[in-house]
Amino acid sequence: MKTLRQALRNMRRSPYQALTATLMMTLTFFLIYGFSTVLYGAQLALQFLETRPQVTAFFKVDSTSDQLSQAASTMAQKPYVASIRTLTKEDALKVFQTQNQKDPLLLQLVTADILPASIEVRVKDISDMEKARDDLQANPGVDEVVFQQDVISNLRSWTRTIRIGGISLISLLLVTSMLFIFVIVSLRVAIKRNELSIMNLLGASFWYMRGPFLLEGTLYGFFGSLFGWIVSVTMLLYASPYLIKFFGPMSASMFSPIVLPIFLGVGTLLGVFVGLVASVVAVARVVRHS
Amino acid sequence: MVSFDNVTKRYGEVPILSSVTFTIEPSEFVFLTGKSGSGKTTVMRLLTHQVPFEEGEIRVEDMNLKKLSKKDVQRLRRMIGVIYQDYKLLTERNVAENIALGLEIMGKPKSEIDMRVRELLELIQLPDKAKLFPSQISGGEAQRVCIARALAIAPKMLFADEPTGNLDDPTAFSIVKLLAKINELGTTVVMATHNMSLVERMNKRVIDLSEGKITDRPKKVVHQHKKESAK
Numbered sequence: 001m002k003t004l005r006q007a008l009r010n011m012r013r014s015p016y017q018a019l020t021a022t023l024m025m026t027l028t029f030f031l032i033y034g035f036s037t038v039l040y041g042a043q044l045a046l047q048f049l050e051t052r053p054q055v056t057a058f059f060k061v062d063s064t065s066d067q068l069s070q071a072a073s074t075m076a077q078k079p080y081v082a083s084i085r086t087l088t089k090e091d092a093l094k095v096f097q098t099q100n101q102k103d104p105l106l107l108q109l110v111t112a113d114i115l116p117a118s119i120e121v122r123v124k125d126i127s128d129m130e131k132a133r134d135d136l137q138a139n140p141g142v143d144e145v146v147f148q149q150d151v152i153s154n155l156r157s158w159t160r161t162i163r164i165g166g167i168s169l170i171s172l173l174l175v176t177s178m179l180f181i182f183v184i185v186s187l188r189v190a191i192k193r194n195e196l197s198i199m200n201l202l203g204a205s206f207w208y209m210r211g212p213f214l215l216e217g218t219l220y221g222f223f224g225s226l227f228g229w230i231v232s233v234t235m236l237l238y239a240s241p242y243l244i245k246f247f248g249p250m251s252a253s254m255f256s257p258i259v260l261p262i263f264l265g266v267g268t269l270l271g272v273f274v275g276l277v278a279s280v281v282a283v284a285r286v287v288r289h290s
Numbered sequence: 291m292v293s294f295d296n297v298t299k300r301y302g303e304v305p306i307l308s309s310v311t312f313t314i315e316p317s318e319f320v321f322l323t324g325k326s327g328s329g330k331t332t333v334m335r336l337l338t339h340q341v342p343f344e345e346g347e348i349r350v351e352d353m354n355l356k357k358l359s360k361k362d363v364q365r366l367r368r369m370i371g372v373i374y375q376d377y378k379l380l381t382e383r384n385v386a387e388n389i390a391l392g393l394e395i396m397g398k399p400k401s402e403i404d405m406r407v408r409e410l411l412e413l414i415q416l417p418d419k420a421k422l423f424p425s426q427i428s429g430g431e432a433q434r435v436c437i438a439r440a441l442a443i444a445p446k447m448l449f450a451d452e453p454t455g456n457l458d459d460p461t462a463f464s465i466v467k468l469l470a471k472i473n474e475l476g477t478t479v480v481m482a483t484h485n486m487s488l489v490e491r492m493n494k495r496v497i498d499l500s501e502g503k504i505t506d507r508p509k510k511v512v513h514q515h516k517k518e519s520a521k
Contacts, residue, residue, distance in 0.1 A: 002394075195380050201338060202443070203367030204395040206360070 006212035007219060010188055017184045018220075024180045025224020025275070026231070028173040029267055033232035035166035036263055041243075042159040049155065054123055055132045055147040058116040063141030068117045071139035075121055078135060080128035085120045092117065116143060126152055174274055177224070181217045181278035189213055189286040196287070210283050217279025218272050225271030229264045236260075291316045291478060292337070292447065297346035299332055299502075306332045307502045309346070314480060316446070319473040321489045322482040324499035330482035333499075334451045338370055339363050351446070368396065371440030375452035377432045379424040385435050386411070386420040392443040410438040414468065430461035437468060447478040454485055466492060 011018040059068060065088060072086045087095065092115040100106050121132050133145045189196070199209050236243075292314040299307040307329045314320050322330050335341045336348060339355055348355040353366055371392075379388050386407050393403045411417040414434035416427075424432055433453055440448055450469060454462030466481070466488050473479040483489065489496060498505045 194378075195382075198378050198380065199391070199395060201340070201367060201372060202392045202395050202439075203364040205364060208395055 003207070003211035003215055007215040010212055010216055011219070014188070017187065021177075021180050021184050021220040022223050022227070024177045025220050025271060026227040028170070028177045029225045029228025029271060030231050031173060031228075032170050032267060032270075033229055033263055034235075035162070035170060036267075037232065037236060039159065039163055039166065040259065042155065042162060046152070046155050046159060049148065049152050054126075054152070055121045055129055055136060055145060056118055057121075057136035057139070057142045057145045058118045059141045060143040061114060061116055063117060063143075065117070067139070067141035068119065071119055071136065071142065074139060075119065075132075075135065078132070080123050080125065080131060082122045082124045084122075087118045087120070089113070089115050089117050126156070178274050178278040181220050181275055182282045184220075185213050185217050185279040185282035186286050188216065189283055193286065210287075213283050214276060214279045217275040217282070219275065221271030221273070221275025222268060224275075225264070225268040229267060233260055291351060292480075293347075293349045294333075294336075295347040295349075297336065297343055297348055299329075299336060299341065299343045305502055307336075307343075307499075310499075310502070310504055311346075312497050312504060314447075314478060316478055317473070317476050319470060319479045319492070319494045320481070321492070321494055321496045322480055322499065323484060323486065323489055323496055325484060328499040329502045330499055331451055334372060334449050334482065337449060338367055338372060368392075368443050369446050371443065371445035371448045373433070373436050373440050373448060373450040373453045375455040377424070377429075377436045379432055379435060379439070381424050384421050384423050385416065385427065388424070388435055389438045389442050392439060396443060406442055410442055413441070414438045429456050430458075430465065433457065433461075433465055434468065437465070437472070441472060441477070445477065447480065448472060450479065450481040450483075452482055452484070454483060454488060459487075462488060463491070
């Protein structure tokens with residue numbers, strides 16, 4: 001408690017240095033939380049799309065149920081296929097009815113005869129989608145094959161780019177923040193060098209002398225992470241109506257009451273670690289040169 | 291309580307102490323005399339484990355200073371209170387806070403610290419200056435605060451390294467009288483000084499250093515000073 005009081009006193013006595021370190025850490029963690037949220041959202045979108053049927057073959061209206069079963073069993077034997085779902089004309093009508101419950105007039109007009117049977121295939125690897133398309137098209141009775149390779153591969157590519165760019169930028173900012181804390185704590189220790197040497201001669205322990213400086217660096221990391229989180233969550237909540245509209249059912253996970261505290265927990269651990277490492281190095285360096 | 295047995299200390303190739311041997315008994319008052327550069331401050335540095343030594347053996351109570359762990363160094367430094375010529379007071383702390391420093395380091399409760407600081411302020415006769423900062427008090431007062439700080443942790447021994455070096459004669463004598471009073475209360479006092487008039491007035495045991503060696507005629511040194519003063 002005494003160590004904490006001393007650390008806070010040190011910060012109060014040089015408020016501009018403390019403010020600079022805290023703002024730098026806040027900016028760093030705001031960007032960390034921002035990138036993490038974007039990456040998390042992209043990952044959710046990717047997962048969502050990957051769990052959808054990736055390749056769908058629609059049969060001609062006059063095709064038979066044998067042709068559908070035959071195509072399903074042929075595709076099931078392919079090693080790249082993860083799962084298969086078949087929809088008969090009747091199944092297609094049920095889906096149509098579910099989707100258009102509010103339009104009874106339309107439901108009366110549409111019968112199973114005019115709806116195509118279909119087969120939905122999910123592949124193990126996205127690069128096999130073209131193969132699946134070709135194999136499906138080779139089956140008798142298949143009218144059209146649709147697949148969403150472009151969407152998924154584009155999203156993957158974007159996610160990868162954001163991840164690489166984000167990690168690079170965040171690493172740079174973390175190193176800069178660490179250097180800021182290092183310089184500020186070094187200054188503090190250098191100013192108190194005389195006081196430390198007297199304490200040392202009076203038999204002060206390692207923690208009594210160095211504790212306040214180590215704690216000060218840790219506090220910069222802690223507060224930087226906390227403030228960065230508050231700012232990023234505030235912005236996320238502000239943008240939530242647009243995000244919900246854009247991401248639809250995926251957005252529920254983004255605002256989950258578990259995910260955001262997990263971000264804060266992991267970020268705070270990172271902040272505390274960065275602050276502690278910077279101050280440990282600073283104190284050790286100044287004491288060694290004293 | 292303290293024993294130096296053939297202790298040699300060199301800075302690089304330059305010998306500062308050469309085969310120095312002496313003992314100091316508990317509750318003794320000893321003057322460590324000698325010219326500047328004779329090795330008085332080095333004795334203090336060796337006693338407080340600030341510098342290593344090459345040869346010999348130093349013992350303080352049950353501790354052999356050649357083989358000390360970090361914990362033992364802390365214990366040793368809490369056993370020996372050091373008073374400096376330049377006081378080494380913390381400028382950001384007031385008189386009372388400076389005196390309390392050692393007790394804070396030892397983790398004493400605030401109530402005990404407050405009580406002890408009050409007692410020490412009475413002892414050094416500065417109860418009304420508790421809230422002043424070092425820059426607001428005189429040299430003699432600063433030295434008394436330094437003594438109180440060293441005494442706060444109830445050390446078994448006080449080492450005063452030229453405590454009167456920056457003070458006028460009456461103030462210097464008042465400081466020595468204060469140290470004598472502390473000694474009467476049971477604390478061993480070692481005072482390094484080159485002020486022979488003080489040594490002469492106190493009539494205590496003298497260990498005289500010259501070029502890093504103990505001279506065998508400390509009485510003669512005092513006697514010689516008496517003669518010089520008479521001239």
